[in-house]
Amino acid sequence: MKIYELYKDKKVMKPQCSLKIPILCSIFFIGLSLITIAQIPDPFLYYDFEDPEGTQTVTDGSGNDREGTVTGNVTFGSDGAPNGSTPASAAQFSVGGTGYIAVNSVDVPADFGNRDQGIEASYTMACWIKPDPASFSGDRFYFGQGSQGIHHGFRGGNLYHAHWGSDFGGQQRLNPDEWAHTTFVYDADNNRGAIYVNGTFDSEMNNQQGPNGGGQLIIGGRNGGGENYVGLIDDLAIWQEVLNDEQIEALSTGVSPIGRGNTDEDEDGLPDYWEDKYGLDTEDNGSIDKNNGPEGDPDEDGLTNADELENKTDPKKADTDEDGLTDGVETNTGTYVSATNTGTNPKDADTDKDGLLDGVETGTGKLVDKNDTGTDPNNADTDGDGYTDGGEIVGGTDPHDPNSKGALPPPYLYVDFEEDAADRTDNGLDGQIDGAVSIDADGAPDGPTPETGASFTGGHIDFPGLDMNSMIRDFEDGSYTFSCWINPINSAGGQGFIWGQTNQGIHNGIRNGGLLHSAHWGADWNARTVLARDEWVHAVWTYDGTADSAAIYLNGELDGGPQGQRAPNGGGSFVLGASNNGTNQFNGFLDDVAIWREVLPEGNIQALAEGISPIGASNADDDEDGLPDYWEDKYGVDDPQADPDEDGLSNLEEFEAKTKPDKADTDEDGLLDGVETGTGLYVSTDDTGTLPKKADSDSDGILDGDEVTEPFSDPNDPDDPPPPPFSEAVIGHWTFEDGEELTDLMDNFPDLKLEGDAEINDGSLDLNGSGTTASGWAWSSGEYQGPEITNKTLVSWFTLESLSELTKAGSIITLDKVTADQFDGIIFAERQPNRWMNGSSHFRRTQDFNPGGEETVTGEEVMVAITYEDIGGGQVKVTGYRNDEEIGSYNSANLRTWPTGDAEIIFGKRHGAPMPGGPGALDALIHEAQIYGATGNADDIMDLYLSGPGGGTALEFTNITYNTDEGAFTLEWNSKPNKTYALYYSLDLSDWEADIDDSIASEGETTSYSFEHPEGTEARKIFFKVIAQ
DSSP: OOOOOTTSOOOOOOOOOOOOOOOHHHHHHHHHHHHHHTTOOOOOEEOOOOOOOOOOOOOOTTOOOOOEEEEESEEEOOOOOTTSSTTOEEESSSSSEEEEEEEEEEEHHHHOOOOGBBOOOOOEEEEEEEOOOOSSSSSEEEEEEESSSOOOEEEEEEEHHHHHEEEEEEESSOTTTTTTEEEEEETTTEEEEEEEEEEEEEEEEETTTOOOOEEEEEEEETTTTBBOEEEEEEOOOOOOOEOOOHHHHHHHOOOOOOOOOOOTTTOOSSHHHHHHHTOOOOSSSSSSSSGGGGOTTTTTTSSOOOHHHHHHEEEEEEEESSSSSSSOOOOOOOOBBBBBBBOOOTTTTSSTOOOSOOGGGGOOOOOOBTBBOOOTTTTOOTSSSSSOOOHHHHHTTTTTTTOOOOOOOOEEEEEEEEEEEOOOOOOOOOEEEEEEEEEEEEEOTSSSOOOEEEEEEEEEEEEEEEEEEIIIIITTTOOEEEEEEEETTTTTTSOEEEEEEEEESSSEEETTTTTEESSSSSSSEEEEEEOOOOOEEEEEEETTTTTTEEEEEEEEEEEEEEOOOOOOOOOEEESSSBTTBBSSSSOEEEEEEEESSSOOOOOHHOOOOOTTTTOOOOOEEEEESOOOHHHHHHTTOOOOOTTTTTTSSOHHHHHHHHTTTOOOOOTSSSSSSOOOOOOOOOOBBBBOOOTOOOOOTTTSOOOOOHHTSSSOTTTTTSOOOOOOOOOOOOOEOOOTTTTTTOOTTTTSSEEEEEEETTTEEEEOOOOOOOTTTEEEEEEEEEEEOOOBBBSSSEEEEEESOOTTBBBOOOEEEEOSSSSSSOOOEEEEEESSSEEEEEEEGGGOOOOOOOOOOOOSSSSSSSEEEEEEEEEETEEEEEEEEEETTEEEEEEEEEEOOOTTTSSSEESSSSOOSSSTHHHOOOOOOEEEEEEEEEEHHHHHHHHHHHHHHGGGGOOOOEEEEEETTTTTEEEEOOOOOEEEEEEEEESSSSSOOEOOOOOOEEEEEEEEEEEEEEEEETOOOEEEEEEOO
């Protein structure tokens, strides 16, 4: 017997016994050691696959809550690895259709490295596998990620360790249908990858690069879920470290990754871990309390504990699947005999998948009510009429009478366009509009939801959550039914595909002169009837995967086929209104789009063409109030004259306008539905003429609500846009940097002329003066070529070198008129010591700011801005800001304008008399200055302060490193001397309020900054940006 010294904390439990009984002591110590060997490092993730049948969310046994999401064909309940730690159950992958498990909470680059991003990480990935013979041909991977990167599994029948371009194969070839333990490790410190088979080293690569790529962790496939492994997997575990050879060997002998062993201390045939799980005594074999032993039945369901272990049911829960039947009567034979031998599966609440719990299907042959249907719980369609028992119960028909037709089976996807492109099923496969698609047209008048349809005029709708391979082609036998109402416009007489996918494959629609067309990329054919333009019809495409046969129905009648057709190729997600990633687009209207993963019987197809809802909704109006019952149920309303959302429209008006009665602003454009009258003519803010279901009625890129606020623009006229954003209104910009020392970067003002002892010093304009007499100043000598200036913003970033005892009444920027005594400028200490004011000729537009902005120290970089707004009646509103705070605001008469050809900029002096003469002096370094031809608001000025001149542009990082041991980043970017930078971070790219440091001093041409992870090492992703202060 080998003892593995694998104690996580290097601590060995000392036996509590005397030296007088050394033999017993030795035996006891070994027993403790054998228990302790399971305590290898805690895994990052662990799936024991003891999950019940039908599981869609796989439990993570590591305690780290990294649950997996089943996609496609992954089933549970098969026998597990007999030598593993949990032999009761395993997961079966891609037998009868592809499938995988996506671990969406695991970001592989962050957790397991990305060589392109400079992230290094070591790992160990281990599991038991029993590969199907299909896994020995081509590529079959069972560890992968969303995009490229890690893909471990089989290639050409051999085990394969791959980092997308840095790959190697194993030596030992496994046998089909035999269990083996496999381990893949990567040591980032030594760039070494290795493969182990059954605990023994198999192969390695000593210069392997780390993985690239991105996305979430995938079990059972690679690169987004393709090249799927086929077979069983058990006891899958991952560590963020390299396990040593002894630890790997221990796993292959059945040691549990989380310390759970298969020991049976009381030797009663019930493993200790199973007894612990269900609260049975591990030291009582039933001799003390029968219910702790194999013959006990603590839940009194007719099954002994030994039976429950074998059946994988819960010994403490009489009805494991909560279907209304005790586990003991659910004999899992598939044949109903009696109420005490139902033949149903005790771990599946709906054995025949007909929408009814096994417990209500009493097998009596007589319908009593929905809780006693009398149907066969092992037969989804007891009367064989093509309608499931559950559908008949919902539809109010008799599931025992084949002449009593029931409701449709539930669709896999249904979009009625009453809620944009939302999926009305419980599958949450919502669509995303791409291009010219609007959901504001009238729907199919004979369909179940005639209020709204979708108009396709040059776009399509993507459904990224509906994978056409795993969810359609590879689901069961790959059969499908596609149904919709169509009104072709430009596609009539020509072509336009309706049902497509992102890569080849299915492209059903209209082709060859306006015929309905069924296509599986190379396996294509036409129906018989040419569709008319601007006429609603109902169309259905079916494909029988068992018979490889397709058919097309028009208005409920067969229009083409059945026609032999092979299964589709290609890949990717569902596309509505186009083929092959958005090409060959449909032009016209669509409504009530539905997909089933089965071939519907002709009776169902006829019912759809007659207007039945795919999900059971109808246009009945039992109370005859003008509101259909389904609409009232949907929104929880009843009174047609009520206005529950207080938007000014009654419920009846909302129904007629196709707006939402429980949402005051249906299109979220900032306007209540009641003021959006849809006339196309703006009258007032109470009658905007805009469309209540289109946020940008004139399609000019600006929300209707934003257009009717100041500054106003017509929301119905695309040729009347509002002024450009403040950040685009710069008309003068001086940086004083090398190569642009005296130049206006906007090319509106002529180059500055330095006067006296003014000079450019290290990227700043150095101004000097004593008292009110300037000894160094600058001005734009020449003709101004920019636009006329009325509304404006002056802003300057500077450092004062002395206060008003030596200099005063000087300007950090002044806009002066050449031909007249007229100026506005940011003036220092003319009327109040060390305080800022707006300077103007004879103080015509000057008042003291309250509370004002005072300078008390020199040598500190400051930003001051003054805005000027025409408020009508010859009045101007003047507002001052110092850094990020308003220092005062007032209204004044004497609004003035500076025309093209008659404006100059002055730094240092207050104004010209004329220039180069003029009063005022300033002793300061001007680092940067701007003039805008628009009035900035408080948010605009805050952006200038936080983000730097011109609204700020985030600089590009030239290097990013992350030390995983210390959880620390080092960021590097190109910088400029004498600048200060602010570093911000965000977790979702929407909120950048969190700053790491807002006063990072420039280190010259390049600046680097190191800091600890601000959200801790458990954060999956984080974004940074750096901006000049």
